[in-house]
Amino acid sequence: MNDLISSIGPGELLAICSAFSFSISQILIRLGMRTATPVAAAFIINGTVSLCGLAVSIFKGTLFNSILTPLLWFVAVGMVGPGIGRISYLIGITRMGLSRSVTITSSTPLWSTLIAVIVLGEAPTGWVVAGTLGIVFGVSMLSLREDESQTFKSWFQGALIFPLTASISYALPPLFSKFAYIYQRTPEVGIGVAFLVANVFLFVCRPLLPGRGEVTINRAGFLWLFAAGLFSTASSFLLWTAVMVGDISTTMPLSRTAPILILVLSYFFLGKMEPITRRMVFGTIIIVIGGVLITALR
Numbered sequence: 001m002n003d004l005i006s007s008i009g010p011g012e013l014l015a016i017c018s019a020f021s022f023s024i025s026q027i028l029i030r031l032g033m034r035t036a037t038p039v040a041a042a043f044i045i046n047g048t049v050s051l052c053g054l055a056v057s058i059f060k061g062t063l064f065n066s067i068l069t070p071l072l073w074f075v076a077v078g079m080v081g082p083g084i085g086r087i088s089y090l091i092g093i094t095r096m097g098l099s100r101s102v103t104i105t106s107s108t109p110l111w112s113t114l115i116a117v118i119v120l121g122e123a124p125t126g127w128v129v130a131g132t133l134g135i136v137f138g139v140s141m142l143s144l145r146e147d148e149s150q151t152f153k154s155w156f157q158g159a160l161i162f163p164l165t166a167s168i169s170y171a172l173p174p175l176f177s178k179f180a181y182i183y184q185r186t187p188e189v190g191i192g193v194a195f196l197v198a199n200v201f202l203f204v205c206r207p208l209l210p211g212r213g214e215v216t217i218n219r220a221g222f223l224w225l226f227a228a229g230l231f232s233t234a235s236s237f238l239l240w241t242a243v244m245v246g247d248i249s250t251t252m253p254l255s256r257t258a259p260i261l262i263l264v265l266s267y268f269f270l271g272k273m274e275p276i277t278r279r280m281v282f283g284t285i286i287i288v289i290g291g292v293l294i295t296a297l298r
Helices: 002-008 010-032 038-060 068-096 098-105 108-120 126-143 152-171 173-181 187-208 219-245 248-255 259-273 278-296
Strands: none
Touching: 010 038, 010 219, 010 248, 010 259, 038 068, 038 187, 038 219, 068 152, 068 173, 068 187, 108 126, 108 152, 108 173, 108 248, 126 248, 126 278, 152 173, 173 187, 173 219, 173 248, 187 219, 219 248, 259 278
16 A cells, blocks of 8 residues: 555545546535535535535634634635535536536636646646646547537537636635645645635625526535535545645646546436536546546546
8 A cells, every 4th residue: 555655646546536536426416406505506516515624624623723824714715615616616617517627627627737837836747737638638539519500609609608717716815725735734724714614605606696696596506515525524535635735737637537437427317417428438538547647646
C-alpha cells in the first residue's frame, strides 16, 4: 500500500477516491431530481455537506480556533463553487442530462491548471499537460449533440452555458483553499463554512433564478438527495485534503475522471433516463486515458 501511495502520490490518490465518491453522488442526485427542483437539490446537498463539516470541526476543536483571514477565503469558496457552480451544474443536468452535463463540467481541469500555473507558479510536466488536454478533449467529444438539427446558438442558449459556468466556478475554489491553508490547514472548517455560505448565497439569489428558485420536493426525492449529500461530503473531504497535500495541476484533473464510473452506473441504474451512445463511450475513454497519463507519468 505504501508503494502504491508513493508511486501515485497521496494528493493524487485522494483525488481519484474523490472522483469515485463524486460519481455515486451524481447518480443519486439524478434520481432525486425526478421529484425535486435544482434549487431544492442544492439546498439539501449543501446543507448536508456543511453540517458534516461543521460537526467534524467542532469535534476536532478547529472551528472556534480559526482566524479571520482563512475564514474569508472559505467564504469566497462557498460563493463561487457550491454557490454559483452548483446551481449552474444542477440546472445543466435537467437541460442536458447527467452524462453530458457532468462531462462538460469536467473541463474544470483546464481552467484549474491554467490558474495553478499563472497564480501559484506550479510547473506541471508535459505528461500532466497532455493528460489534462486529453480530459478536456474527451469532455468536448461528450458534449457534442447527436441532434444536428439544433443550431449551436440554440444549444448554447438553452443548455451549454450552465455546465460551462459551473466548470469555471469549480476551478477557483482550490486556489482560494490554497490561500486559506497558508494560515491554517483545516479542510473540515473550510467545508463547513463554504457550503453554509453557499446555501445563504442561493437563498439570497433565489428571485434571480428561473422560476424564482422554486423549491419543491417529496419524501423520496429528499431521501435520494440526502444520500447524495453524504457521498458529496466524502468527495469534498477527500478533494479538499488532496488540494492541501498536493498540486492543483494534478489533483484537480484526476478528481474530474468521474465520467467513466458515471457512464457505467447510468447504464445500470438510470436506464432510459440517460441513453448511452458510442460517442459518449469514446469520450469517456479519452478522459480516463488523460487521468492515467497524469497519474502514471507525472
